[in-house]
Every structure is written in C-alpha cells, then in structure tokens.
Amino acid sequence: MKDVPNLLPKDGVAQYVENFFSADECRGYFSVLQSKVQWKQEPLQMFGRSLMQPRLTALIGDSEKPYRYSGLTMQPENWPAEIFEMKNKLEAVLGCTFTSALANNYRDENDSMGWHQDDERELGINPLIASVSFGASRMFRFRHLTDSKLKVSVELASGSLLVMSGETQHHWQHALPKTKGPKAPRINLTFRTILEAPQPAKALQARIKKSSASRG
Numbered sequence: 001m002k003d004v005p006n007l008l009p010k011d012g013v014a015q016y017v018e019n020f021f022s023a024d025e026c027r028g029y030f031s032v033l034q035s036k037v038q039w040k041q042e043p044l045q046m047f048g049r050s051l052m053q054p055r056l057t058a059l060i061g062d063s064e065k066p067y068r069y070s071g072l073t074m075q076p077e078n079w080p081a082e083i084f085e086m087k088n089k090l091e092a093v094l095g096c097t098f099t100s101a102l103a104n105n106y107r108d109e110n111d112s113m114g115w116h117q118d119d120e121r122e123l124g125i126n127p128l129i130a131s132v133s134f135g136a137s138r139m140f141r142f143r144h145l146t147d148s149k150l151k152v153s154v155e156l157a158s159g160s161l162l163v164m165s166g167e168t169q170h171h172w173q174h175a176l177p178k179t180k181g182p183k184a185p186r187i188n189l190t191f192r193t194i195l196e197a198p199q200p201a202k203a204l205q206a207r208i209k210k211s212s213a214s215r216g
C-alpha cells in the first residue's frame with residue numbers, strides 16, 4: 001500500500017486504513033463471523049502452565065494447513081463464502097495470497113491478547129499480516145523489543161485494515177489489552193500465509209520453551 005503512511009518509526013512497517021470496509025459490510029461480516037464460525041475458548045501452554053485464552057478463537061483456512069502457537073494446534077475450518085470473498089479482495093489490494101485467517105472474538109472489555117510476535121516459522125521470514133476488525137473499536141499496541149522507549153498505539157475501528165510487513169515481527173511485539181470501560185464485542189481476523197507443513201514435535205517443544213510468553 002504505497003500511499004499509506006508507516007506507523008512505526010523504524011524496524012518494520014505497519015499501515016492503517018480506517019474505512020477499508022463500509023458500515024454495511026461491517027454489519028454483514030460481523031454477523032457472518034458470529035454465526036458461521038465455530039468459536040472455542042482453548043488453553044495455551046504458558047510459563048509451564050495451561051492457561052485459558054481470554055477470548056474465543058478459530059482458524060479459518062485451507063484444509064491442509066493447521067497453525068501452531070504456544071503449545072496449541074489449531075485445525076482450520078472451511079472459509080465461509082463471504083470471508084473467502086474478503087480474502088480475495090485483500091489479496092487483490094495487497095498483491096499477495098493468504099492461506100489462513102486466525103479469528104479472535106473479544107466478547108467484552110475483559111477479553112484481550114497478550115504481548116507477542118507473529119514469528120512462527122511457518123509464516124516465513126518477513127510475513128505480511130493483514131488484520132481486519134469488526135464491532136467495537138479497541139486499542140492495539142506495539143512495543144519495540146530492544147528500544148524500550150519506543151511504543152506505538154492505534155485504535156482499530158470497525159471496518160479498518162492494519163497491515164504489518166517487513167521486519168515488524170522481528171523487532172516489535174503487539175498486544176490488545178483489556179479496557180477499563182465497557183466494550184461491546186469485537187471480531188478480528190488476521191490473514192496469514194502458512195508456508196510449510198507443521199514442524200516435528202521436538203523442534204516445536206524447543207520453540208515453545210523459548211517463547212513461552214506469547215499471546216495469552
């Protein structure tokens with residue numbers, strides 16, 4: 001997206017487009033996602049313990065591509081037709097192809113996502129991740145991994161598109177914190193390209209140990 005400014009001062013690219021989808025599209029996609037996705041609350045392995053994720057999740061995507069993070073293996077469910085169309089639109093605008101969308105459903109202000117990087121090996125070296133949001137707006141935060149004074153926040157409105165690319169996942173973590181005031185439900189999809197078959201169990205265990213603070 002050549003004409004969209006970069007929110008990050010260095011070491012990566014994050015571009016935000018507020019009204020990527022119209023209000024009508026937002027209503028339609030929200031209701032399709034609420035009703036057609038099989039939402040689950042699943043545990044992650046973190047700090048040597050099994051902890052329930054503070055949100056509902058699902059993986060939508062090509063049937064042979066599971067996604068693994070923090071000790072959880074997610075099996076994809078089929079693309080609802082409307083979300084497949086959305087994927088086509090994003091691919092045309094961004095000039096790339098996606099295999100999967102990780103779906104997160106934040107039921108209220110108490111649901112959240114912890115600090116993490118989307119740095120799973122299956123996503124390749126410098127993944128392009130397209131994040132779309134429907135429902136309540138929520139604050140999304142970045143923090144630089146080594147330059148701790150560098151922090152960037154962006155409020156993700158319903159119908160917005162946030163694209164992370166370049167070296168972002170090497171140098172920046174991101175999170176979606178709880179909020180103090182009440183929040184209506186919000187659904188977020190992050191479109192990703194899963195490149196290869198899942199790793200063998202041993203390699204996976206080593207990586208889980210290394211990044212045990214991810215995503216809770």
Ligand SMILES: O=C(O)CCC(=O)C(=O)O
Pocket residue numbers: 102104113118131140156174175176188190
């Ligand atoms: O809900 C959001 O905007 C955050 C999603 C996210 O960080 C992720 O799926 O990795």
